[in-house]
Amino acid sequence: MNTKTVGPLRRKGSWGRRVATGALGTLLLLGAAGGGVYAWLRATSEPQRAGNVDLAGLGGTVQVTRDAWGVPHIRAQTDEDAVFALGFVHWQDRAWQMDFQRRVAQGRLSEVLGEAALPQDRFLRTWGFQRAAQSALPALDARSRRLIAAYTAGVNAAQGRGKTALEFRILGYTPEPWQDVDTVSWSKLMAFDLGGNYDDEVLNARVARRLGTGGLDQVTAPYPAGGPTILSADEVGTENAAPQAGTTSAAPTLPETPGLPEATVAALRAHLRAAEALGMQQLPGKGSNDWVIAGSRTTTGKPILADDPHLALTAPMLWYLADVQGRDLKAIGASIPGLPAIVIGRNARVAWGVTNMNPDVQDLYVEPESAKLTSRQEVIKVKGQENVTITVRESAHGPIISDNGGGGLNFADAGPRVALKWTALQPGDTTMDAFLGLNYAQNWADFTRALSRYVGPSQNFVYADVDGNTGYYAPGRVPIREGWDGSLPVPGDGTREWRGYVPFDQLPHTFNPADGLVVTANNRVVPDGYPYLLGNARNWAEPYRARRITDLLTATPKLSVADVQRTQLDTRSLVWEDFRPILLATKPGSDRARQALGTLQGWDGSMTTGSVGALLFEAWLMQLQEMARDELNDATVMNSLSVLNQLRAGGELCARGGQGDCAALLTRTLDAAVTDLQARLGDDMTGWTYGQLHQVASTHRAFGKVSALAWLFNHHAPTPGGTNTVNVARPEHGTFAQTHGASYRQIVDLGDPDRSLYIGSLGQAGSPLAPHATDQMTRWIGGQYLPMSTKPADWGNTQTLTLHPAGQ
Numbered sequence: 001m002n003t004k005t006v007g008p009l010r011r012k013g014s015w016g017r018r019v020a021t022g023a024l025g026t027l028l029l030l031g032a033a034g035g036g037v038y039a040w041l042r043a044t045s046e047p048q049r050a051g052n053v054d055l056a057g058l059g060g061t062v063q064v065t066r067d068a069w070g071v072p073h074i075r076a077q078t079d080e081d082a083v084f085a086l087g088f089v090h091w092q093d094r095a096w097q098m099d100f101q102r103r104v105a106q107g108r109l110s111e112v113l114g115e116a117a118l119p120q121d122r123f124l125r126t127w128g129f130q131r132a133a134q135s136a137l138p139a140l141d142a143r144s145r146r147l148i149a150a151y152t153a154g155v156n157a158a159q160g161r162g163k164t165a166l167e168f169r170i171l172g173y174t175p176e177p178w179q180d181v182d183t184v185s186w187s188k189l190m191a192f193d194l195g196g197n198y199d200d201e202v203l204n205a206r207v208a209r210r211l212g213t214g215g216l217d218q219v220t221a222p223y224p225a226g227g228p229t230i231l232s233a234d235e236v237g238t239e240n241a242a243p244q245a246g247t248t249s250a251a252p253t254l255p256e257t258p259g260l261p262e263a264t265v266a267a268l269r270a271h272l273r274a275a276e277a278l279g280m281q282q283l284p285g286k287g288s289n290d291w292v293i294a295g296s297r298t299t300t301g302k303p304i305l306a307d308d309p310h311l312a313l314t315a316p317m318l319w320y321l322a323d324v325q326g327r328d329l330k331a332i333g334a335s336i337p338g339l340p341a342i343v344i345g346r347n348a349r350v351a352w353g354v355t356n357m358n359p360d361v362q363d364l365y366v367e368p369e370s371a372k373l374t375s376r377q378e379v380i381k382v383k384g385q386e387n388v389t390i391t392v393r394e395s396a397h398g399p400i401i402s403d404n405g406g407g408g409l410n411f412a413d414a415g416p417r418v419a420l421k422w423t424a425l426q427p428g429d430t431t432m433d434a435f436l437g438l439n440y441a442q443n444w445a446d447f448t449r450a451l452s453r454y455v456g457p458s459q460n461f462v463y464a465d466v467d468g469n470t471g472y473y474a475p476g477r478v479p480i481r482e483g484w485d486g487s488l489p490v491p492g493d494g495t496r497e498w499r500g501y502v503p504f505d506q507l508p509h510t511f512n513p514a515d516g517l518v519v520t521a522n523n524r525v526v527p528d529g530y531p532y533l534l535g536n537a538r539n540w541a542e543p544y545r546a547r548r549i550t551d552l553l554t555a556t557p558k559l560s561v562a563d564v565q566r567t568q569l570d571t572r573s574l575v576w577e578d579f580r581p582i583l584l585a586t587k588p589g590s591d592r593a594r595q596a597l598g599t600l601q602g603w604d605g606s607m608t609t610g611s612v613g614a615l616l617f618e619a620w621l622m623q624l625q626e627m628a629r630d631e632l633n634d635a636t637v638m639n640s641l642s643v644l645n646q647l648r649a650g651g652e653l654c655a656r657g658g659q660g661d662c663a664a665l666l667t668r669t670l671d672a673a674v675t676d677l678q679a680r681l682g683d684d685m686t687g688w689t690y691g692q693l694h695q696v697a698s699t700h701r702a703f704g705k706v707s708a709l710a711w712l713f714n715h716h717a718p719t720p721g722g723t724n725t726v727n728v729a730r731p732e733h734g735t736f737a738q739t740h741g742a743s744y745r746q747i748v749d750l751g752d753p754d755r756s757l758y759i760g761s762l763g764q765a766g767s768p769l770a771p772h773a774t775d776q777m778t779r780w781i782g783g784q785y786l787p788m789s790t791k792p793a794d795w796g797n798t799q800t801l802t803l804h805p806a807g808q
Contacts, residue, residue: 042769047092047163050799057153058084058805068796069786070764070772073323080150082326083340085803087154090320091178094337094766095159096167097316098182099175100701101338104278105129105185107380112171113702114383122404123274125378126392128425129192133185136429140184141453144433148180151340166767167702170709186338187431191424193280193311195457195476197486197539198362198420202268203636204488205260205364210632216487218653219628221642222537223524228546230460230472230518230525235510260366260489264415267402268364279312279701279739287522287541288355289568289726289742291549292462292470294516299560300751303464306564307344307353308742310728315698315715316773317762319343319744323790324439331439332788333758334744341435344746346756346788350441350465351748355520357458359478360485360535361423365397365492366416373400373417397421397492419492423477423501429455434475444471444511451475452504460520464750472518473509474525477501478534485536502532517553521545521726542641544574544724552726561757564747569783570726575640576605576617582647583620586666592674593667595685596620607722607729609691616688618722618731619677623669625733627653637733640724691718693736694729696781698762712768719781745780746788754794757785 049066062076062085072089076082091098103109107124109117124130140148155178168175200220207215260268275281290307298304311318323332324342333345344354367373373393380388393400395417402418430453437450447463451473458476463469479486479498490496508525510518522541525534552567553559584601588594596616603613625637627646631653638653646653647662654662674685681688699705700713719738721729729738746758761780765772779785787794 079326079329084154087151091158227543290353302751316766364489367492614690619673756788
């Protein structure tokens with residue numbers, strides 16, 4: 001779920017110049033002479049959406065009816081034909097997205113993007129995403145293999161129709177046929193995007209080197225005592241085994257950490273930069289909200305389930321709304337092009353939602369000289385250049401990721417060999433069985449049986465059914481560590497090994513909780529007393545979203561779907577409430593700073609597009625979040641809770657170069673924020689509204705920073721919300737752009753499932769020339785939804801394409 005443009009393509013490099021003066025530049029010049037080129041591009045790229053088509057590989061006739069928003073409603077006699085049709089429409093509407101994401105998994109971006117993409121390919125090949133996908137495919141059950149094969153056939157049937165996505169034409173290549181492993185590989189990218197703490201360990205190693213282990217809690221605040229947990233003690237205490245020795249959730253003593261030289265940290269951070277360029281990095285506010293409300297709390301007497309995953313926002317959007325019905329498979333919701341399933345949604349009886357659980361499923365091991373290593377050669381093809389060969393070494397723990405990070409670094413130059421151990425790289429990954437199984441679930445037993453096949457990324461699943469039941473489960477492989485918490489790299493000498501995984505039946509879960517409410521917002525899962533350590537104290541998101549959602553949902557005795565909508569769209573900042581007394585006590589350093597404080601004095605904390613206070617607060621907070629940069633000598637951005645703790649305690653990080661205190665920091669940063677906004681927006685502070693700078697940036701992952709193309713592929717508009725509001729809309733540090741947010745929203749009414757609602761962030765189509773490229777965007781920003789209905793009466797104007805078996 002990745003949205004940022006591939007990093008090298010942001011540069012003013014040869015690739016960008018070639019595109020600017022190459023194929024599309026020529027087409028644009030021709031287009032200026034008349035409308036014929038535009039019509040030709042539409043005709044050669046837009047798929048057939050109505051009429052009849054004969055296709056090899058189908059067992060029977062399938063109807064694909066696209067509704068007024070381009071959402072396909074698939075009706076087939078068999079599940080295999082239904083999934084075949086899903087693959088067919090995925091490729092019709094999202095061919096470039098599917099090919100790009102499999103190239104990411106394969107580490108084959110340089111083949112089509114050139115030398116600028118080499119850092120990404122080095123990272124991807126070293127970690128071995130595609131190799132992990134290949135090892136997972138044989139572990140899947142027969143039903144999954146059968147449906148994946150049908151999906152592959154559908155994708156290739158669409159590919160054979162001769163339509164060419166605009167991106168393929170610009171870059172001048174023809175995509176290869178889809179393979180079964182390409183479907184599994186996307187789940188590996190999801191596991192990376194949503195799981196682990198590799199980046200935290202790299203940061204923590206640097207913090208510990210410069211500030212000591214005591215500095216960890218200063219730079220990254222631990223989850224606060226008394227912060228809301230997803231499950232209460234009474235909900236988890238009776239269903240889990242007694243604590244085992246060494247596994248208690250109380251934080252263990254930090255281990256003796258091997259010192260990592262600067263060269264090693266630099267090599268590890270090079271992989272982080274490559275991942276960031278692909279949009280796969282951990283960020284404050286990158287997570288999700290979901291909750292389930294029992295019928296005892298609703299106006300209908302039946303549960304309501306809500307979900308909004310906060311992920312990177314791309315053009316095209318990550319999600320693809322679909323309604324897929326075969327003989328037994330009958331699901332509607334959000335799919336991901338490349339996967340043969342509804343990932344988040346409902347069927348006729350059961351609904352589910354997903355958020356990131358944030359367990360620690362990755363560890364860095366500093367291997368001793370005696371460690372046995374194997375090696376393999378990876379040949380990277382580079383467009384317009386000679387092939388590049390890299391050597392990937394592996395230990396018993398996993399790939400040596402301190403290799404290949406710095407481009408031309410020799411192994412010896414990178415210092416100690418640091419290996420990655422990660423659940424998603426272990427053999428026997430059956431996560432795809434779980435995704436498909438959820439589509440078939442008819443009750444809690446089916447639901448949990450499907451989740452028992454789940455490996456990663458570990459998620460919070462909420463559940464509701466038409467019989468009135470609600471539940472929660474946090475599946476996935478979570479390592480058991482004895483005597484250490486995974487915060488820092490550890491020796492690879494055998495003293496810090498995983499002791500298996502938390503048993504599935506002892507993972508956090510609840511069924512029909514007594515209070516009739518489960519809220520998840522990437523916050524801490526369980527209170528003290530749970531028998532296993534799911535992650536260290538700094539793993540969880542700040543508690544603001546979870547607290548705000550709970551406050552809103554418990555303020556009304558009986559909740560309606562409209563109440564749930566208002567909660568999903570809430571933009572009130574609890575962060576401001578915590579910061580307000582401290583910030584307003586600041587001594588202003590200028591008349592403009594004094595004016596800014598006066599504006600903030602009257603601001604209620606609502607992060608709306610027309611608010612001046614919202615912009616002043618975010619600009620000031622951005623300055624404060626840089627307080628650790630002089631101590632760490634890097635570009636670290638602290639989260640708001642860490643900043644707040646420093647300001648409240650008069651912390652050491654407030655000093656600048658060892659001088660000054662928090663009062664001086666507040667004066668200096670307020671002046672800096674006001675000066676920054678004045679340079680951007682002019683002298684009139686009353687016109688400095690949040691929406692002028694805070695705009696959604698749904699950016700194309702290859703062309704988003706190429707000036708000749710960005711105007712066509714990217715989409716921007718002012719948006720409300722902030723990092724810790726329920727309607728998450730994190731302003732990017734330094735630019736204020738919203739690059740992450742609620743990529744999809746759903747509200748499922750189990751009293752009448754066809755009255756449920758959903759919406760994506762942009763539109764169904766991948767082509768910027770297509771009618772459904774952006775038609776959900778305005779509704780998404782404005783808090784409107786589409787009907788999540790299987791009834792034709794709710795679909796509006798439709799187009800129907802009938803798929804027939806070839807030769808019949």
